[in-house]
Amino acid sequence: MAFRALLTRRTLAAASGLGANGGVATSFRGLQTFSLPDLPYDYGALQPAISGEIMQLHHQKHHQAYVTNYNKALEQLHDAMSKGDAPAVVKLQSAIKFNGGGHVNHSIFWKNLAPIQAGGGEPPKGSLGWAIDNDFGSVDALVQKMNAEGAALQGSGWVWLGVDKELKKLVVETTSNQDPLVTKGPSLVPLIGIDVWEHAYYLQYKNVRPDYLKNIWKVINWKYASEVYEKECP
C-alpha cells in the first residue's frame, strides 16, 4: 500500500473544487452547511512523526465523512423540527454529536499540528508556558501525563489539554469517541487535542499507541495553543 505520489492539499483542492477556506456555506433553504477545512500544510509536511499517508486518509476520508454526515444530520434535524417531530429530533442527537463532534475536534486537531519548519514542536513561551509550569511542574511532566492518559484510553477518543475559562486553570482530560471537550465541563476550552482513534496512527504505529503519542509532540503547534490560552486568560 505505497503512496507513490503524495498529492498536496492544494492540488487536491483544485481537483475537487474545494474552496480556499473550509467553512460554512448557506444553502438555498437558509440552512448552514459545513465544509472540510483546508490543512495549512501539505500532507507530507509532518513526517516522520505522522506519515503523509495517514494525514491524507485522515483529512480526506475520515474528517470529510464527519462533515458530510453532519450536514446530512442537520438537514434531517431541520426537517424534523419544522414538522414538530419530537421523537425524530431526539433520535438525531447522537448522529449530530458523533459527526458534529468529529468535525469540531478534527478542525482543532489540524491547527494543533505544524511542520517543524513552521514551529512544530517548539515549546510554549509566555503565559501558557508559565501556567504549565505552575499547574504541572514542567512541559515534560504535562506531556507524560497526557501520554499516560492517552495510552490508557479504552477504545476511541481524544486526550486534551484545556483551560477552564472560569477558574483560569489548565486541565488534562479525555473524551470518548467524538465527544468535544466541552462535554466534560461547559467552561472548558480546548488548547491541544490529540486524536487517539486507531485511524490516527495505525498504518504507521500499528498497535503501539505510546510510540505515536511520544512522537506527535515533535509536531505539536504550541503557538496556536498559546494564542487560544491568551485569549481566554488575558
Place this chain on the structure above:
Amino acid sequence: MSANTMSYHWGKHHRSYVDNLNKQILGTELQGKSLEDVIVQTYNNGDLHPAFNNAAQVWNHDFFWDSMKPGGGGKPSGELLKLIERDFGSFEKFAEEFRAAAATQFGSGWAWLAFNPRPSDGKELVVLKTPNAVNPLVLGYTALLTIDVWEHAYYLDYQNRRPDYISIFMEKLVSWDAVSAKLEVAKAQAA
C-alpha cells in the same frame, strides 16, 4: 483478511489483552475464576471495574476467531436458517441488519448475532451492536456470531472502508457451522 492483519490482531492486540488481564488479576479475588465470571463481575452492571476491558476483549477475540474459517461465507442451513427466517423474515433481511449494525457502531465495538433465552416478543435471535468491550454475556444473551469493528480489525486492509470489510467477512469468512453449533448449545441451555 490479510496475514499481516492477523499477525497484529492476534499476535499483538489479543495477546496484550491476555497478558494485561493476567497481570491485573494476579493476587486478587478474580484470580482462579472462569473468564465468564470475571467478565460479569467486572462489568458490575455497567459501572466497569478496571479489569473488564481486558477480560471481555480476551473473550471477544476468542469468539471472533471462532466465528470465522478459511473458505467461509455462504448461507446457514438447518435449524439456524429456520430460526433466522422465523425471526428476521429472511436470511437477506438478517444479513442487512447485521451489516448495518456493524457499519453504524460508532467508534470501537462489535456487532453480534445473539440468542435471547427469554424474549418478550418471541424472537430468540437478535442482532446487537456493542461499544468497546461490551458483549452479549453481560446482557444475559448467548453470543452466536460476532464481527470486530474496532479500527485495528480492518485498517491495514481496508483503511476507512469498513463496509468493504464487513462485506468480505459475510462473503468469505463467516463460519456458519460454528454459529449452528453455538445455537444448539444455547437452545439446550435454555430448555
